[in-house]
Amino acid sequence: MAQAELAHGGHEEHQTTTGLSHKKLLMWAFLGSDCMFFGSLIATYLVYKNRSLGGPLPEDVFDILTTSTSTFVLLMSSMSMVLAYSALTRGNMNGFRIWLLSTCIMGATFLGFQVFEFNEFVNHEVHFECSHLEDLTKFERTFADRCDGTVDEVFIEHAGLTPRTNLFGTTFFVLTGFHGGHVTLGVIWLLAMFFYSLRKGGITPAKHEEVDLAALYWHFVDIVWIIIFTVIYLFGVFPGF
Amino acid sequence: MTTLGIPIPKRPIHPTGVWDWLTTIDHKKIGVLYGVTAFFLFLTGGVEALWMRVQLMGPEADFVTPEVYNQLFTMHATTMIFLGVMPMGAAFFNFLIPLQIGARDVAFPRLNAFSYWTFLAGALILKFSWFMGGAPNAGWFGYAPITGIEYNPGNGIDFWILSLQVLGIASLAAALNFIVTIINMRAPGMSLMRMPLFTWMSFVTAFLLILAFPVITVALIELMFDRFYGTNFFVTSAGANPLLWQHLFWVFGHPEVYILILPAMGIVSEILPTFSKKPLFGYPVIVLSGVVIGFMGWMVWAHHMFTVGLGPVANSVFAVTTMAIAIPTGVKIFSWIGTMWGGSISFKTPMMFAIGFIALFIIGGLSGVMHSSAASDAQQQDTYFIVAHIHYVLFGGAIFAIFGGIYYWFPKMTGKFLGEKLGQLNFWLMFIGMNVTFFPMHFLGLDGMPRRVYTYSEGMGWDYWNLVATVGSVVLALGVLVFLHNFFKTLISGEEAPGDPWDGRTLEWSIPSPPPHYNFVQIPTVSDIDDWWHRKREDDSSLAPVAGSSEDEHDIHLPDPSYWPLVTAVGLFIGAYGLLYTLNIGTFTGFPLFAIVGGSITLVGITAWSLEPVNEPDSDH
Amino acid sequence: MANANETSNHTNVDTGHPTKATYFAVAMLLVVLTAIEVGIFYIESLGHGIIPILAILSGAKFALVVMFYMHLRYDAKLLTWLFLAGFFLAITVVFALLGLFHFFI
Numbered sequence: 028m029a030q031a032e033l034a035h036g037g038h039e040e041h042q043t044t045t046g047l048s049h050k051k052l053l054m055w056a057f058l059g060s061d062c063m064f065f066g067s068l069i070a071t072y073l074v075y076k077n078r079s080l081g082g083p084l085p086e087d088v089f090d091i092l093t094t095s096t097s098t099f100v101l102l103m104s105s106m107s108m109v110l111a112y113s114a115l116t117r118g119n120m121n122g123f124r125i126w127l128l129s130t131c132i133m134g135a136t137f138l139g140f141q142v143f144e145f146n147e148f149v150n151h152e153v154h155f156e157c158s159h160l161e162d163l164t165k166f167e168r169t170f171a172d173r174c175d176g177t178v179d180e181v182f183i184e185h186a187g188l189t190p191r192t193n194l195f196g197t198t199f200f201v202l203t204g205f206h207g208g209h210v211t212l213g214v215i216w217l218l219a220m221f222f223y224s225l226r227k228g229g230i231t232p233a234k235h236e237e238v239d240l241a242a243l244y245w246h247f248v249d250i251v252w253i254i255i256f257t258v259i260y261l262f263g264v265f266p267g268f
Numbered sequence: 269m270t271t272l273g274i275p276i277p278k279r280p281i282h283p284t285g286v287w288d289w290l291t292t293i294d295h296k297k298i299g300v301l302y303g304v305t306a307f308f309l310f311l312t313g314g315v316e317a318l319w320m321r322v323q324l325m326g327p328e329a330d331f332v333t334p335e336v337y338n339q340l341f342t343m344h345a346t347t348m349i350f351l352g353v354m355p356m357g358a359a360f361f362n363f364l365i366p367l368q369i370g371a372r373d374v375a376f377p378r379l380n381a382f383s384y385w386t387f388l389a390g391a392l393i394l395k396f397s398w399f400m401g402g403a404p405n406a407g408w409f410g411y412a413p414i415t416g417i418e419y420n421p422g423n424g425i426d427f428w429i430l431s432l433q434v435l436g437i438a439s440l441a442a443a444l445n446f447i448v449t450i451i452n453m454r455a456p457g458m459s460l461m462r463m464p465l466f467t468w469m470s471f472v473t474a475f476l477l478i479l480a481f482p483v484i485t486v487a488l489i490e491l492m493f494d495r496f497y498g499t500n501f502f503v504t505s506a507g508a509n510p511l512l513w514q515h516l517f518w519v520f521g522h523p524e525v526y527i528l529i530l531p532a533m534g535i536v537s538e539i540l541p542t543f544s545k546k547p548l549f550g551y552p553v554i555v556l557s558g559v560v561i562g563f564m565g566w567m568v569w570a571h572h573m574f575t576v577g578l579g580p581v582a583n584s585v586f587a588v589t590t591m592a593i594a595i596p597t598g599v600k601i602f603s604w605i606g607t608m609w610g611g612s613i614s615f616k617t618p619m620m621f622a623i624g625f626i627a628l629f630i631i632g633g634l635s636g637v638m639h640s641s642a643a644s645d646a647q648q649q650d651t652y653f654i655v656a657h658i659h660y661v662l663f664g665g666a667i668f669a670i671f672g673g674i675y676y677w678f679p680k681m682t683g684k685f686l687g688e689k690l691g692q693l694n695f696w697l698m699f700i701g702m703n704v705t706f707f708p709m710h711f712l713g714l715d716g717m718p719r720r721v722y723t724y725s726e727g728m729g730w731d732y733w734n735l736v737a738t739v740g741s742v743v744l745a746l747g748v749l750v751f752l753h754n755f756f757k758t759l760i761s762g763e764e765a766p767g768d769p770w771d772g773r774t775l776e777w778s779i780p781s782p783p784p785h786y787n788f789v790q791i792p793t794v795s796d797i798d799d800w801w802h803r804k805r806e807d808d809s810s811l812a813p814v815a816g817s818s819e820d821e822h823d824i825h826l827p828d829p830s831y832w833p834l835v836t837a838v839g840l841f842i843g844a845y846g847l848l849y850t851l852n853i854g855t856f857t858g859f860p861l862f863a864i865v866g867g868s869i870t871l872v873g874i875t876a877w878s879l880e881p882v883n884e885p886d887s888d889h
Numbered sequence: 890m891a892n893a894n895e896t897s898n899h900t901n902v903d904t905g906h907p908t909k910a911t912y913f914a915v916a917m918l919l920v921v922l923t924a925i926e927v928g929i930f931y932i933e934s935l936g937h938g939i940i941p942i943l944a945i946l947s948g949a950k951f952a953l954v955v956m957f958y959m960h961l962r963y964d965a966k967l968l969t970w971l972f973l974a975g976f977f978l979a980i981t982v983v984f985a986l987l988g989l990f991h992f993f994i
Contacts, residue, residue: 043452047965049375052448055968059975060440060478066979067486067516070986071501080507095927099920102950106916109958113909190499194507197499201490219875246958250951256923257947261930265939451967479978515986566978570989582989 054240058247065251068205072198072259079193082166083186085263088148097140098256101210104133105249108217108242118232120224127221127238130245134214141207145200148188155182199259206255209248216241279880280829291829293377294785298384299363300681303674305384306355309391313347314748316340318741321705325738327726337722338405339424343394345408346428349528350435351391353666357531358387360673361446361470363681367776368464370455370794372787375448377827378877383442385837390434393844397427404428407720409521409572410491412502412513417495423848429492430844436481436488437840443477446470455775457794461555464774464798465548468555469534472562473527479566480523487516496847511576518569526565528662530558532669533600536622539676540604541798542770543619544611550603551797557596557603564593574642575649583642590640597633601626616770617691621672624699628664632657635710650720653713659706671698671751679769683781684762690754697747704740708733773798786824825883832877839870907957915957922950 043049108130114122153167157174170184190200220241224230230238280291292298320340323331332340362380366373374380397403404424406415415425450471454463463471490501491513500506502513541548548554570578570586578586604626613619635657639645648654671694678686713719717730724730768777778800779788796802843866850858926946929939956962961969 044454044458045452045965045967047452047967049448049452051968052451052971053376053444055971056444056447056478056975059972060444060482062972062975062979063479063982064482064486066983067483067519070983071486071490071512071516073983073987073992074512074990075508076992078507078509091927091930095923098923102919102923103916105919105954105958106912109912110909113912190493190497194500197493197501197506201493201499201501205489243959246954249958250954253947253950253954257926257943261926261943262940265930475974479975483982509990511990515989519982519986566982578989 048236050236050240054243058243061247065202065206065254068198068202069254069258072202075194075198076263079195081193082164082169083148083151083153083188083192084164084166084195085199085260086164087153087166087186088151088188089260089264090144090147091260091264093140093144094256094260097137097144098252100133100140101137101249101252104130104137105246107133108245112235112238112242115230115232115238116235120232123230123238124221124224127217127224131214131217131221134210134217134245138207138210138214141203141210148196150185151187153184153186155184156180202259203255206248206251209251213241213245213248217245280831283829288829290834291381291831293373293381293827293829293833295362295366295374295377295380296681296783296785296787298380299359299361301384302355302362302387303359305388305391306352306359309347309395310352310356311748312395313344313352314745316344316347318745320344321738321741323722324724324734326735327724327728327731329723332722334722335402335405338720339398339403341720342404342407342424342428343398346394346404346432348662349408349524350432351394353528353662353670354439355387355391356670357470357473357528357666358383358442360466360531360535360670360677361442361474364677364776365446365449365467365470366453367680367779367783367787368467368774369450369453369458370775370788370792371449371453372791372824372826374445375453376445377882378830378833379441379445381830382833382836383438383445385834386434386438386441386840389837389841389844390431390438392841393427393434394431397424397431400427409517410513411517412491412510413504415491415495415513416502426492426495426848429488429495430848433485433488433492434840434844436485439477440481443474443481446474447478450474455791455794457799461552462794462797462799465537465551465554465558466531466534466774469530469537469558472558473530476523476527476530476562476565480520480527483516484520484524487513487520490516492847511573514573514576515569518572519566521572522569523562523565525661526561528666530562532625532666533558535669535673535676536604536625538774539618539622539672540607542676542772543614543616543622544608545614545771546607546611547773547798547801548603549606549609550599554600554603557599560596561593564589564596568593571640571642571645574639574645587640587642591637594633594637594640601630601633616675617686617688617695618672618676618770620692620695621668621675624695625665625668625672628660628668628702632660632664635660648713650718651713652709652717652719655719656706656709656713659702659709663706664702668698668702671695676770677776678758679765680776680781680783682759682762683765684758685765685769686758686762687754690750690757694747694750694754697743697750699747701740701742701744701747705737705744706740708736708740712737768800768804771804773801775800778803786826789824827882830877830880832873832880836870836873836877839866839868839873842866843870907960907963911957915953918953919950922946922953 045052107126111123111126111130114120114126153170155167155170155174157171157180160168160171160174163171166186173182188196188199190197220230220238280287283291289297289301292301319332320337323329323337323340362374365371394404400423402422402424404410404427405422406420406425406428410425410428413419450463450467460468490499493499494501494503500508502508502510504510537548537554567589568586570582571590574583574586608623635653639648639654639657675686675691678684712730712733715729717724717728724734765781767780769781770777775792775794776783778792792799843863846860846862846864846866849862850860853859926943929935929942929946932939935942955972961972
């Protein structure tokens, strides 16, 4: 076999030193490298945590239930991605296409959640009831001096969070924005595979590794979100962290 | 390709002339491209340095304005590090690694071409800044907040950011490629502990690259967002801490120092055994100390920041780790000297440069150990003492090794010897010039002359040594000119070199010079360190591979050339400028037209690239 | 010969990877762990104890995805090392920076 292949033109790429494929090694080395990328962004976020000079702060804007839902969607997209790959290796092309497309849809849904969330933050409003000052966050309390009878008992103040507002806004939007960018690239990659798979011979069970590489990337984006969800969102709202 | 529905030029199967170079994916040609480009850029960095030396020749000179001087030292350092030493290292990686491990090409030939073109794009972005409104002026480590938009409103810093980002993409792609190549394309029997030292050190370097570059990428993204989009990463009035930039920069920057010096150490470890006619003394120890240096390079970054007030605990920790990193470096130096000990040494030009490397690197290493003491460093920080140190390790170290490597492998690359007499002259001029230029800087530094000043007053006691340093730099420049003369003379009428001109030890010497495009007629089977050396001494002639064996070379299929790496890199080039130059259309300001155009070109390039097979099925080779 | 090789490759892929049931079980575990995380988050009596608990739970989720969905558990050890090199270095650098900026004190 080896002799025959060599004689037919040296397909060395099938006989690597380690027996692993080049592309898979490249992908894993790249993912290790990407860990450093997100590590630096997360370090920046944490170093600047609690150093913003003004609000809004995490406890003002984060909505844990909404973000839990989008986290759930992203986790499920990982499951459907591995089911797509599993279907492909079993030769079930229709199953592959269905699971792949649903992965794309869930990825797009996650991005939709992110757009919604960013939009909410930018248009954030402080709802004020002068009779309930004790429930306010630190940032909201900075408006409390208006409750001296000169304004209405209940008022609404626009206090949006943008990347320019404070250090929290800067670090939060850039970190989650780059994660969102990774998700967007992943959706494009998977969609390209979906359309390519509609072509005859485009994606076949023999080419399962091409899909495996995209899947690895997709799962990596997922595990980065697992960390972001805990460290930025859950710890973010937790007082004293 | 026709299925895309757009007319695409036919794939260049057998291109000639310029098209051959533009579409090549042969690692040897890419190595030559890297080498020639980097050497040219090295010359431009040298001109920038000479300009500074002329300005500093005497007190209160006014050859350049302070602003231009700031640009000169920033461009000199950025050029030498990112466009000179790193890509010259990459030239050797490209040319040598596949030859040394017994492969016919790298793992991803098109990605390799992409790395080169992207490197060129990044280099052009940096160098064009001279003609596009001013070069960067904040020093090569661009400390915040001097790089912020309020203190530095021109475009110089923007070019610096964009250039380093593009260069980062090139380095990352190249490093991933070489990691996979070294792990996965070794000839049968070439276990890790039989790999030539240069390949080993490149392997460590590639890991440093993929792990260190993302950190500078993030730092540059943050700076770019501050400047382009008004974020607050390094804006002190918003509560930001500029030390974050210093930390992120040096988390990258210190491994970067080893990225520059490890390939040089690899080159020297190849030259010394060949010209001492002895195996490398303590091969496993040198490998291990290289790996340890790569590992410990991550634990010392804050020694660049001893004077910023990290506190006694942090300063002590980083002082101790810095002192500790001298141990593996010292081990290497002992092993090199041990290699020469008792050998029958032939003092050819490559060997002279290798010995020069050891001598000068020891001086640079010793002043480095002096900085590792935080108290002592407080006196040396930001003085010419630091300038002396960095030039002893990077010029006396990296550049000397690279020149040695050029003299050593030039016969392999071109089939011709560089002239030996001119080579010796080249070495001595550079060696003397280098010491006359940089040794006095130790005195200047200890006398308190700060670095990065565009001039100094009379009577500071700095006049004499500054004049000496300027004279030295002229001698140094003469040495480089002699090299250029030697280079062109050799290309026109050089002495023909055989396949194994130096009685070499590693696999690249087992094939003809210059190597055929397929490298090895038959992939060798390796059974030893310095396998080729042992084969030459085996009685059994059947073991020695001879050029032209049973296998017909027409049966060797190599990947076909491709346009797409170049197209993708061109897209990045346009796209990078597009982030800076946006258009105002009516009420819509900041429309990133060029970024969209560049991004689209890159997307087309990547798509066509991924749909293009490695080999055209019907191409005849 | 080539065909035989191809089919043997295929069986390798099938046995080398977990079944659909495993994938589904992992997904359920991930959902349950996330639910616990969010649930714990609302228990105020835990105080600072919440930090290690959440860290362990998200670490478990991370490990599940990497081991099963990214099938490192079934793949060559070399790939694990390539990834973990970057991952642990990133963790170390993050903690070192936090220490240098007096995050913990």
